[in-house]
Amino acid sequence: MKRGLMLLGSLLAVMAASLHAQSATSARNAAPIDLTGYWVSYVTENWRYRMVTPAKGEYRRIPVSPAALPIINAWDPAVDERAGNQCKSYGVGAIMNVPTRLRITWQDADTLRIDTDAGRQTRLLRFTARASSSATPTWQGESIARWERVPAPDRGGSLRVVTTNMRAGYLRKNGVPYSERATISEHFDVAPIPDGGTLLLVTTIIEDPVYLNAPYVVSPHFKKEPDGSRWDPTPCSSTW
């Protein structure tokens, strides 16, 4: 009898797990917050470092290491342009700070996709690990995502993303560098705007053993837009 009960219990557990896996365990189904839709940068912070290209050699508020200084002082956008590196300031270390619109969609049940109109970049936030960590580094690197959920009855939550395996890039348009050894951690949170609308806050922590002495933390925010009517893709530019 006991053996029978155990067998039955195990069978039911497998069935329940299978049902749960099919119905609720995809990242899309498990999302505690809705990030999909169109979002626009609302540039009320770091305006001088984001909306225009700052002076060559200026790196205020970024805790750079001595190794970064020669690169900062040697920055030449024309050289980057000629080398085909015009997207160097649109890499994952900077893209959320670039004044842009975001289009966030589910590429599949376990991959959140972020497209930007500035620089025409695409980020893929994967909720399931891939066996491709040795792949060639890209501007946007490889991002592993995980929901952080607040249980009922409060509900809500956050999205945590960790990105590695990216090409070296610029934190700012004027050539303040981050290396391919950097790790970028992000927390995506949403909050209502009291008079209507929704804000997306992306708290970003950039750690780089090569070009930073301490973590560089920024938290750009975006307003949700009703549709994509203002979506205006523009290519990367190293000069602007």
Next chain:
Amino acid sequence: MLVDMVVRLGRLALVVLFAVLGAFAVFAQTDSAVLPAQFDIAGSWAPIATEDVQNDSVPVDYLGLALTDEGRTRALSYDESQKSMIERQCQGWGASYMVLGPFGLRISSQSDAATNRIVSYTIDAWEDWMTMPIWMDGRPRPSQHAMHTQAGFTIGRWEGGALAAQTTHLKTGFIRKTGVPLSDEATIDWRFFRHGDLLTVLMVARDPVYLVEPEIVSKSFRLSKTPLDFRDPCIPGFEGREPGDGVPHFAADQNPFIDEFMKLYNLPREAVLGYRETLYPEYRKKIRNTYVPPPPCANDCGVAGNFVRRRSG
């Protein structure tokens, strides 16, 4: 016999229940991490000074703001010398200075002795910022005619794993040290997000008098293992202005510093003067062909810029 069967069926039901619950629990854990509905916000939070709103407090800097004409006019009439008046030296800055100022946060909680429930959180004062209580006990707001203060009146609640709070009853003050005003009709909404040892405070300030759109600023802090060292209280002293000397100010169209910040960084006039369109990506495209970058940086190019130089000078 019947009793025996009921007991067996009961056991069976229990086994089934635990098996199903167990399976769901195991799979739920693989989906995501669980955040607490409330977190411990009390403690010392050191500032992370890697974001910039104040631009080293150069006069006539309204970058990143969407001002009404009235707000712009009032800001242009401001003279920093007002802070030399003995009656204004310790006036301090308003609630928004929590995310605009360079200081950290020292936060404590207060409990009801009878119920042990948290009644309030208190953010301690700095030398130029008032203590701010966040009431968590559901008390009603005071009458709109009640006293308005620099810190205002703040009610908080937990929402979606964040502490949400709203401040009203603000005294007319400033939202920038450069004299950009915030009226006593303003409302500030706050969100405190905690991710590990990182606390990010999001401020949404609305003002029907001086702001066309909300001023939204976020600032991150790191949990400090040692209590933050706060300075002595502000003590006013003679700084060259006798009581009754009058309030230093400019006619708004004759502010002698109107071009200083623009020329320093070759910035467009409408951006420096806080026009709404300058906050959106379209504006970047609009000025693409007219903007001329400033010459290479020669002084104070590093981490904190002028602010540190001025304070230590």
